[in-house]
Amino acid sequence: MLCAIRSHFVTSQFQGLWEKIKAWVKTEDIAKFFTIWEDISSNPSVPERIVKYLKAEWLPVLHRWSMIGRKNRSIYEEGNTNMLIKAYVVYYLSEIIKLINSRYHHVLKTYCLGRKCNRCVDYVIQALVVNFLPEIKTWHG
Secondary structure, eight states, X not given: OHHHHHTXXXXXXXXXXXXXXXXXXXXXXXXXXXXXXXXXXXXXXXXXXXXXXXXXXXXXXXXXXXXXXXXXXOXXXXXXXXXXXXXXXXXXXXXXXXXXXXXXHHHIIIIISTTOSOOOHHHHHHIIIIIIHHHHHHHHO
């Protein structure tokens, strides 16, 4: 969130505003959260376009980025991210590759992945399911 906001104004020119925004994001007290928002939105030195941007893009989804919206979450709610899913997929793919001997690895890389070194995870999964696994079944069927 801070990276996205930082791209909308020069933080060195609005150092006070930047400090308030960082405090706003990190506060866990709801009263303090809205006090900081009131300070930001009513301050005449803050550009109106920044206030409009924060109000339109970030206030409606404060449960996703602010600490007040992220308090008292279970481990399952904290871990519900795309990065976690990608980590699981990469882990299990590496485990599958360990189980496959070097001959099968060669077949997978040469015939199913078209001799390309770098492929996206979804492409590798599709190649495993659509091409590679049926081939193994015919060999060992």
